[in-house]
Amino acid sequence: MSKNATILFVDDEERILRSLKVLFKSSYxxxxxxxxxxxxxxxxxxxxxxxxxxxxxxxxxxxxxxHQVKEYSPNTVRLLLxxxxxxxxxxxxxxxxxxxxYIKKPWDNDNIQSVVHQAVRIGGELxxxxxPSVPVSHSEKQKMGILVIDDDIEIYRMVKExxxxxxxxxxxxxxxxxxxxxxxxxxxxxxxxELSLAGEDMSLALKMIKQHAPNLVILVLSKVQDxxxxxxxxxxxxxxxxxxxxxxxxxxxxxxxSSIQHYLSTQENPALLAxxxxxxxxxxxxxxxxxxxxxxxx
Numbered sequence: 396m397s398k399n400a401t402i403l404f405v406d407d408e409e410r411i412l413r414s415l416k417v418l419f420k421s422s423y424x425x426x427x428x429x430x431x432x433x434x435x436x437x438x439x440x441x442x443x444x445x446x447x448x449x450x451x452x453x454x455x456x457x458x459x460x461x462h463q464v465k466e467y468s469p470n471t472v473r474l475l476l477x478x479x480x481x482x483x484x485x486x487x488x489x490x491x492x493x494x495x496x497y498i499k500k501p502w503d504n505d506n507i508q509s510v511v512h513q514a515v516r517i518g519g520e521l522x523x524x525x526x527p528s529v530p531v532s533h534s535e536k537q538k539m540g541i542l543v544i545d546d547d548i549e550i551y552r553m554v555k556e557x558x559x560x561x562x563x564x565x566x567x568x569x570x571x572x573x574x575x576x577x578x579x580x581x582x583x584x585x586x587x588x589e590l591s592l593a594g595e596d597m598s599l600a601l602k603m604i605k606q607h608a609p610n611l612v613i614l615v616l617s618k619v620q621d622x623x624x625x626x627x628x629x630x631x632x633x634x635x636x637x638x639x640x641x642x643x644x645x646x647x648x649x650x651x652x653s654s655i656q657h658y659l660s661t662q663e664n665p666a667l668l669a670x671x672x673x674x675x676x677x678x679x680x681x682x683x684x685x686x687x688x689x690x691x692x693x
Contacts, residue, residue, distance in 0.1 A: 400424065400515045401441060405434045405460065406449040406476065415447070418504060423515065431455030438464055443471050444518030445511060447498070450477040450484055458484055461492035470521035472514040472670065474498055480622035489629060489637045490650075495670060497626045517669040524666035539655070540565060540580060544573040544588035544597065550616060550642075554587060557648045562655075569593055570600050574691040577608060584610075584658040585651065590617040590624075595684075598624060602632040602676045603688050609633075609671040610661060612654045616640055616647075631676040 401424045404415045412427040419425050426443070428434050431454055437443065446464055450457035461473045475488050478500035488494045495517070496510050541558050543551050544567045555564045563582070567573030570592060577583060586604065590597050601613060613634045620639070628634045635657055636650045661667045 400444045400519060401426065402511065402515065403428070403434060403437055403443045403446045404448075405429070405431065405446065405452070405457070407452040408449075411449070418508065419511065422512075431460040434460060435463055435467065438468050438471065442522060443468060444522065445472045445474065445514045447474045447476055447511065450475055450481070450488075451479060456484065458488040458492050461488065461494065465492055470518065472518040472521070474510065474514060476500060476502070480626070482620055482622040482625070485622045485625050485629075486637050486639070489625070489634065493635070494629060496630055496674075499626075513672070517672070520666050520669050524664060538582050539563075539584040539658070540582040541585045541587065541651075542567060542573065542576055542580075542583050544586065544592060545616065546592060547589065547640075550587070550589075553644050553647055554651070557644070557651055567592075570595055570597065570688070571691060574600065574604065574688070577604060577611070578692060583608075585612045585614060585654045587614045587616060587651070590615060590619045598628060598632070599676065599678075599682075599684055600688055601628065601634070602673065603685075603692070605632045605671070605673050606675070607692050609668060609673070610658070612658045614638070614650055614654050616642055627676075627678070631674045633671050633673045 402419060403426045404412055405428055406412050407429050409429060416425050416427055426437050428437065431452060448457040448460050457475050461475065464471055464473060472495045473492055474496050475494050476498050495514055498507055498510060540563045541554060542565055543554050545551060546568050551566050558564050565576060567576055588597055588601060604611065605613060613632060614636045615628065615634050616638045618640045625637060635654055638646060638650060
């Protein structure tokens, strides 16, 4: 998609908006605004393929703006621009705004151009996609599986109470058993995973699982509270929801239902799978763990 694609940049600093407009105006139709409410008006009145919003703005936080954009224009690809690693804001943006990518300030021009170009291509595909006409049948829904990658028996019990008998629930107690289930079972729709399993960090495994099976919807439950790690999990693992432990059953049920609905939406409208593309992870690719996981997928 070329010049007829539209990008909206939102930031309370006009200096930043000017820099972004200069960077992209030769390739796209660019709107800029310092105000979240004005941004929503632009969204309502125009076809906006991509919105890039700052997080810290005085009148409306970026995460709240992107959540509303998702409601008004679900095909608009949403990116969050932030200079701060605030866990609460990042968690909220994952769970409410379903962010495609995070871009950190100060940005690298080549990186932000690459990410935005990718987002524009995806936005174009979403707006041009033919609306789905055949919903997933009831019998197909009954075949869907949920894999719990967690040695916490209480989490496994809660998921079974919520999902069975409508969906089949299985548990992976090790990284090997979890990946084996994914590679040998074609019915797994949702992955519910802890970030620490049997003393191992599951972050790299989840990123590689998403690369291998982009249709899987990943729901992370963990006590880990690291904003930078969470940003990495979104950009490189496309996690759909993040819940801090201990988690209430009602919240888990809502999140699981949203995850299943998201999976069904991608099955009914394959164009949505374009949004599941992840950045190739760079951290740890020379490690023994990376080689071990690669061997599990081979």
